[in-house]
Amino acid sequence: MRLQRILAATAALAALTTLATACEDPAKPGPPAASPTATATASAQASPAAGSAPATLAGAQAHVQKYTSCENLSTDPNDRRVALSGFIGAGDWSITERGVCTDKKAPGEIVLFLTPDMKAFQQAAKDHATKLIAEGREDYGLASRMVVGKTFALTALKTRTAVSLVDPPNSDLRILSCNPNVYVPEGFKKEKALVEGCILTDYVNSPDGQGSPFRGAVRDPSTEGTEKPGQPATGSLGLASAGSIAELKKMVHPHTVDCTSMTVTDEHVQSIDYLPVVDAGGNPRTWGVKERAVCGTLGGAQRAHNLNWLDTVSDMKTLQTKAKAAQLADLKDDGRLKATASKLLVGTNVAVETNSKSVRIGLYQFQFLYLNCETGFTAPAGYRLEKAQVEGCVLTNYERQ
Structure with a gap:
């Protein structure tokens, strides 16, 4: 891509x-x-x-x-x-x-x-x-x-x-x-x-996470009501949000995710090379997903490539709870995620699933954060580290090599 x-x-x-x-x-x-x-x-x-x-x-x-x-x-x-x-x-x-x-x-x-x-x-x-x-x-x-x-x-x-x-x-x-x-x-x-x-x-973009600091307003979800799903309990520097799949696509394409070819579907789409986080058996709504799309070239005469999933989320806590269980199950054997496994990056009411680090680097610039549920994980100074909706996980823009 x-x-x-x-x-x-x-x-x-x-x-x-x-x-x-x-x-x-x-x-x-x-x-x-x-x-x-x-x-x-x-x-x-x-x-x-x-x-x-x-x-x-x-x-x-x-x-x-x-x-x-x-x-x-x-x-x-x-x-x-x-x-x-x-x-x-x-x-x-x-x-x-x-x-x-x-x-x-x-x-x-x-x-x-x-x-x-x-x-x-x-x-x-x-x-x-x-x-x-x-x-x-x-x-x-x-x-x-x-x-x-x-x-x-x-x-x-x-x-x-x-x-x-x-x-x-x-x-x-x-x-x-x-x-x-x-x-x-x-x-x-x-x-x-x-x-x-x-x-x-006056914006300095940098893939190492050391560029210009976020300038959005600090939000306190305790004063914003339930219409702001996905905010950590102690407040946030701000996270990405969108009102629809079309709006989410407009946000990330073409700067980060190539959605020239995008399919909106409830069907479970994956390939041998690209495994999404949401494994809903044909019903992503059981994960708290409202609407779901996959960007990239689906499998057919040739193998699928460059797959990334876009989600609008109606229940962020459910999504993070199920994603945590899936992540811990994957880490159980050798402490590492499968190379083909996507990582879940979330905003307030949106998420993107990708196994491409280059895509994730771009998404961090849009104020998406990665749901990390590794025991004892922390991030160096200069990176964002916020409380997730589910206990034992954090939201961050730092990835260990």
Whole structure:
């Protein structure tokens, strides 16, 4: 499935600090295409990222230091901290100077680019992204760490650096992405860039779970009544919700789950390679499921592939109770789930079942959480860990390797 490959590639790139940005590529790109003739939109011209900014590398360094550290600035192309030969440089993308500094808070490096023509820089970034996406790298720019101001841009080699730069309410820096499938959750800014086809945002997407913190309102189910199923008893930072299968499909397709082919059915659909959590013997309602659909290619002349299940849920506690029993039965023999077994990710009144980690990574960005019933499970700092509807389980966006 195309979108599975997108997120799988994104997860792999996250482990490579020098390849997880919107501007970097092993092959050094050529000079940028000519700037477009269309003028920048008024909203882009008025956006914070288009505000006043320094016109020297030292000035760019000082600007970055408003939000995080940027120490030991150097323009040496042989600087040992990072292989600058792998980045765009002076003469490309309307760049006049390039340097590197260290964010000691992350810790990690920042590669700075000075440009007197930000519109030309963004056009070159768009051209480069368009080329790579056409070559099959559909994930390019979905987890961008390219940050732009008015006269300078930078690549943050660590997610934490990018978050520090764009997250403060008063920040005039933005993430630049030119991937048409980029997703910006509710609560974050999504502004027009200086060229069509690119956006500016203060949302940092990251498959490692270390991106921008959730900005939704904290909910307390004790004050919201019974119409909010699925909320943990002690409150939640917020979970995904949808009013119908069609609305759920619209939420996750095509960003995470490819539902180009979707079948709404009460029949029990599975394959040798894809085992759903809900095993209802033809009646998913006994699991608390209201409406059910399967996305992907069903078995026939060829084996089924890329199956993922979408559920709207009328009784979240029943669903989680039965899913817990199934999960513990699977873990009983060797402490591991079958490779073909799906995991249940839930929202307030919706669920998605998938055995694809790349799909789950994408769903975490939509505020779905995985129902984990392993004894003694906990999650590292920075990941969500909330109480489930059933005793002995938690909801989390952390998965052990």
